[in-house]
Amino acid sequence: METDSAKQIHAEFPEVSSRPKHELFNPDISLDNIIAEFSDLKEVESNLESIVAAAHELVRRHQIQAEFFADKAQTLLFIALAHRLSEIQHLPQEQRQQDETFINSATILLTLKKSGHFDELRESIGSQYIIPEETEVAVYEKFTNHQLTAELMQAIEKGMLDQVKQRLGITVDNESPYELKVLSIGDEFSAHGMQPHVSQEMSEDYNHPDWPETNINFDLYKEWIKGLEKRKEDFGAAIGRPGDVPLAWITHLGNRQFLCLPQPFAEKLLHPDQQRAKYYEDADRQRDFAILEHEYVHTQNGLPLNGQIFFGMALEERRAELFSGDRQGYGDIKAFFSDLEVINGFNIKEFLVNTKTKEPAEVYRDLAATIGLQATLELSLITPKAYVSETRPLQEAIAVYNSKSTFLQKAYANAKEEGQTSEIKQRARVRAEQVAKSGIDLDMWLSIRSMDDSSEAVTQLIKEALIAMGASAVVSAGG
Numbered sequence: 001m002e003t004d005s006a007k008q009i010h011a012e013f014p015e016v017s018s019r020p021k022h023e024l025f026n027p028d029i030s031l032d033n034i035i036a037e038f039s040d041l042k043e044v045e046s047n048l049e050s051i052v053a054a055a056h057e058l059v060r061r062h063q064i065q066a067e068f069f070a071d072k073a074q075t076l077l078f079i080a081l082a083h084r085l086s087e088i089q090h091l092p093q094e095q096r097q098q099d100e101t102f103i104n105s106a107t108i109l110l111t112l113k114k115s116g117h118f119d120e121l122r123e124s125i126g127s128q129y130i131i132p133e134e135t136e137v138a139v140y141e142k143f144t145n146h147q148l149t150a151e152l153m154q155a156i157e158k159g160m161l162d163q164v165k166q167r168l169g170i171t172v173d174n175e176s177p178y179e180l181k182v183l184s185i186g187d188e189f190s191a192h193g194m195q196p197h198v199s200q201e202m203s204e205d206y207n208h209p210d211w212p213e214t215n216i217n218f219d220l221y222k223e224w225i226k227g228l229e230k231r232k233e234d235f236g237a238a239i240g241r242p243g244d245v246p247l248a249w250i251t252h253l254g255n256r257q258f259l260c261l262p263q264p265f266a267e268k269l270l271h272p273d274q275q276r277a278k279y280y281e282d283a284d285r286q287r288d289f290a291i292l293e294h295e296y297v298h299t300q301n302g303l304p305l306n307g308q309i310f311f312g313m314a315l316e317e318r319r320a321e322l323f324s325g326d327r328q329g330y331g332d333i334k335a336f337f338s339d340l341e342v343i344n345g346f347n348i349k350e351f352l353v354n355t356k357t358k359e360p361a362e363v364y365r366d367l368a369a370t371i372g373l374q375a376t377l378e379l380s381l382i383t384p385k386a387y388v389s390e391t392r393p394l395q396e397a398i399a400v401y402n403s404k405s406t407f408l409q410k411a412y413a414n415a416k417e418e419g420q421t422s423e424i425k426q427r428a429r430v431r432a433e434q435v436a437k438s439g440i441d442l443d444m445w446l447s448i449r450s451m452d453d454s455s456e457a458v459t460q461l462i463k464e465a466l467i468a469m470g471a472s473a474v475v476s477a478g479g
């Protein structure tokens with residue numbers, strides 16, 4: 001299956017040997033030396049010559065500029081793409097079409113502005129490239145609430161984020177700079193829990209003496225939200241991405257990274273002891289705080305390449321969750337890594353803890369040495385559900401044959417080929433014990449798994465293990 005945009009990209013580069021009409025290739029790029037730097041990786045060492053040849057081909061096709069290779073994490077993934085191209089080059093056209101589309105799409109997303117085709121492909125890459133960066137920076141500045149930004153910054157300086165910094169191994173000496181921006185925008189979502197408090201007595205008695213004042217407060221609250229919502233719409237329109245905003249996010253513009261929060265959310269974080277709506281409980285407070293911690297993790301040695309969401313997002317979200325206490329979402333990514341562990345024993349948490357203070361370039365290198373160069377490339381391109389969007393056609397084109405389930409399928413086939421069958425079963429048993437302990441009903445467990453693009457083989461193994469264990473969870477599901 002191929003989407004229209006995948007076809008378009010393929011049409012852009014019909015022949016492997018075709019050369020661009022104008023030659024932008026910089027003869028100063030010494031691909032031999034650049035690639036030889038990675039020959040500690042076994043795939044590179046044993047295919048050095050063919051990788052170099054394919055790398056030249058990719059540089060020509062995409063008119064990649066020399067500066068691209070200054071970033072070693074990007075270079076490593078580029079080498080993985082060249083390796084893949086070298087492996088398929090001998091195949092007839094029909095057989096290599098999917099791989100060609102994958103390689104070309106991924107190369108475009110990897111090289112972005114360092115590619116000669118960037119301008120003509122802007123819209124296939126993503127809507128975020130339609131507005132110039134300087135304009136976007138100006139919009140962020142315009143919508144910044146300076147007072148709340150200063151207050152939150154002060155709270156952070158006084159230790160608000162010390163625990164997450166400690167977990168990450170971040171000190172004043174190794175902290176990466178980021179700019180905090182509390183934006184004067186918002187909605188009901190970011191203001192969750194900020195509705196005026198209604199006591200138990202009041203909710204049982206409409207004539208309670210506190211009602212008149214509370215009603216006024218409700219009106220004020222509604223006005224306040226209306227104003228913030230209007231500004232949220234203006235903000236979205238100004239940056240060219242209308243719609244809802246998250247509770248916190250990171251954005252990279254030029255060489256700057258912004259940690260952004262809508263105003264109501266920042267106010268909740270700044271005043272955790274203030275009385276909130278009755279439904280807003282301690283667990284909500286903790287979750288809100290974990291979101292700030294999660295976002296802070298993204299500002300330090302983040303794994304997404306170019307500060308964009310095309311490479312490294314599954315790894316990065318797993319990392320942010322791990323170091324912020326694994327409280328909130330990304331269930332699909334957690335399930336994915338947990339399946340991968342059953343399949344080949346790769347423990348993402350251990351890996352992330354061991355690489356936590358390393359630069360992204362080193363982390364990618366470690367990953368390639370651990371799971372292999374091609375698996376590193378494919379894993380880097382896996383998109384968490386929350387990031388799947390029609391506004392990024394190239395990313396969608398890649399996802400067609402680089403989904404979580406295809407990745408797990410390949411890993412399973414590899415592990416079996418390596419003779420790991422009994423280890424896989426053993427790890428599935430360990431997982432089955434955890435499932436049984438959680439007390440979840442088998443049918444419920446199966447239905448949750450069916451929603452998450454998970455590994456069918458792993459589902460089957462865990463199900464068998466559960467049935468063999470005769471766990472109470474299984475009994476209730478009637479086998």
Ligand SMILES: [Zn+2]
Pocket residue numbers: 294295298316317320
């Ligand atoms: Zn995140």
